[in-house]
Amino acid sequence: MMAQRLSESENLLQRQQANKKELEEEIIQKEKLKWELEMEFTEKNKDKNNIISQIKEKENELSQKKSKIYRVIKFLKTLIEKGKIQEEINKLKRTKKDLEDNTLQILESIEKKKKEISSLKDSVKSRQKEIVFILSQRENGMDLFESRWVKREDLPKLKEARIGISNNFSNLSPYEFEHFVAKLLREMGYSTNVTQKTGDYGVDIIAKKDNDVIAVQCKRFQEGNLVGNRDIQRVLGAMYSINAQKCIFVTTSRYTRQAIQQSKGCPIELWDKEILHNFVKKYLLDLDIKEIFSLMERERKKRLKIERERIRLLEEKREKARERREERIRRLDEIRERGREEKEEKRILREERRKIEKKKRICPRCGRNKMKNRKYCSLCKREIRIENRYNYY
Numbered sequence: 355m356m357a358q359r360l361s362e363s364e365n366l367l368q369r370q371q372a373n374k375k376e377l378e379e380e381i382i383q384k385e386k387l388k389w390e391l392e393m394e395f396t397e398k399n400k401d402k403n404n405i406i407s408q409i410k411e412k413e414n415e416l417s418q419k420k421s422k423i424y425r426v427i428k429f430l431k432t433l434i435e436k437g438k439i440q441e442e443i444n445k446l447k448r449t450k451k452d453l454e455d456n457t458l459q460i461l462e463s464i465e466k467k468k469k470e471i472s473s474l475k476d477s478v479k480s481r482q483k484e485i486v487f488i489l490s491q492r493e494n495g496m497d498l499f500e501s502r503w504v505k506r507e508d509l510p511k512l513k514e515a516r517i518g519i520s521n522n523f524s525n526l527s528p529y530e531f532e533h534f535v536a537k538l539l540r541e542m543g544y545s546t547n548v549t550q551k552t553g554d555y556g557v558d559i560i561a562k563k564d565n566d567v568i569a570v571q572c573k574r575f576q577e578g579n580l581v582g583n584r585d586i587q588r589v590l591g592a593m594y595s596i597n598a599q600k601c602i603f604v605t606t607s608r609y610t611r612q613a614i615q616q617s618k619g620c621p622i623e624l625w626d627k628e629i630l631h632n633f634v635k636k637y638l639l640d641l642d643i644k645e646i647f648s649l650m651e652r653e654r655k656k657r658l659k660i661e662r663e664r665i666r667l668l669e670e671k672r673e674k675a676r677e678r679r680e681e682r683i684r685r686l687d688e689i690r691e692r693g694r695e696e697k698e699e700k701r702i703l704r705e706e707r708r709k710i711e712k713k714k715r716i717c718p719r720c721g722r723n724k725m726k727n728r729k730y731c732s733l734c735k736r737e738i739r740i741e742n743r744y745n746y747y
Contacts, residue, residue, distance in 0.1 A: 370481060374478060377474060377477065378478070380474060381471060381474055381475065384470060384471045384474070385471065387467060388464060391460060391464050391467070395457065395460050395461070398456060399457070402453050405449060405450050405453065406450070409443065409446050412439065412442060413443070415439065416436075416439045416443065420436075523574060526574065528572070531574040532559060533548055535558075535559060536548050536559050536561075536570075538637060539559065539570070541637040543563055544562065544568070545562045545563070546559050546560070546561045546562075556571060556589055556592035557569045557570070557589075557595075557596060557598075557601075558570055558572045560596060566600065567597060568599070568600055568602055569589065569593045569596055569598040569600075569602075570601065570602045570603075571585070571592075571602070571604070573585070573606070573607075574605075574606050575605055576606075576607060577606075577627065578607070580608055580609060580610045581605050581608070581609045582613055583610065583613045583615070586603065586609075586613050586617055586622065589603055589622065593621070593622075599621065600621035600622065600623070601621065601623075602623045603623070603624050603625065605625070605627070606630065607627060609624055711726070714726045717730050717731040717734055719731075719734045720733065720734050
């Protein structure tokens with residue numbers, strides 16, 4: 355194992371050195387390209403200077419032509435020559451503008467290449483630091499375990515604890531323990547198929563090897579909970595339901611004397627705690643632990659997804675019930691509000707009626723109380739009668 359790990363580290367170092375050479379060659383190529391772009395830029399500057407000198411010469415020629423134009427009598431001939439010179443100047447200006455644009459593009463490309471070269475240099479430095487750090491850790495007797503450096507002598511113990519040997523696989527559920535045993539059997543050369551949780555007829559795993567069908571039963575028990583002969587009889591009976599040639603009983607505890615006596619002469623293998631731990635140390639410690647627990651992790655995620663979906667549906671039901679309850683309360687409030695308004699209207703009508711009745715009981719002549727069906731009170735009636743009598747006489 356140590357030789358294999360050393361060879362792996364040497365291969366990793368060789369690959370890192372090869373990557374370093376490739377990056378250095380790429381940097382050399384980028385520098386060559388930068389030098390070529392700078393040469394091209396200098397040539398473009400020379401062309402630009404030549405064009406500028408040509409423009410100056412043409413401008414001088416134009417000035418000379420202008421001086422000649424004033425001397426020449428024929429106006430049309432001077433105009434044609436002036437137009438030609440102007441066209442040539444415009445062409446030269448356009449070429450000058452194109453050259454300036456090309457120079458700007460070349461400068462931008464040079465800046466980009468410089469940035470790429472600097473990033474490549476930084477990556478090479480970081481890779482060199484990583485390689486130096488890895489080599490120093492290897493020299494100090496350290497090794498990687500789940501993204502952290504640990505001592506090599508502690509690595510088997512950490513792997514055993516991570517897989518679950520130290521706590522006798524108590525962190526695994528029964529269904530996860532079945533998948534774990536199926537992974538162990540695959541590493542031992544079997545092809546496996548884990549049965550469903552229900553209706554498996556006492557067979558958790560159907561394994562095949564050398565054209566033989568093997569029925570596997572898994573029991574994740576505590577150490578004090580022993581496997582009895584009834585469990586052995588149940589597995590032997592279920593073996594024939596799937597046309598298996600033999601069976602294997604795997605447990606994290608031990609077997610009773612009756613169970614061991616029952617298995618004698620029968621096509622069954624009994625794997626107790628010690629046998630299981632030895633097989634795990636032999637076949638699974640050198641594997642990637644993430645690969646071992648990938649299926650169980652998928653099962654956990656599936657269960658978590660189902661639980662979240664159940665919680666979401668429950669929350670939706672609660673939200674709908676809350677909305678219905680709020681709607682019912684709102685309707686009751688509206689009914690109560692309408693009842694209050696009707697009571698208020700009735701109270702106002704009663705008060706108006708009282709006021710009308712009160713007005714009917716007041717005498718309009720003196721303001722004293724009177725009977726409702728009479729126009730005046732008794733005193734006012736007597737006074738009116740007396741007045742009418744005197745007025746008559």
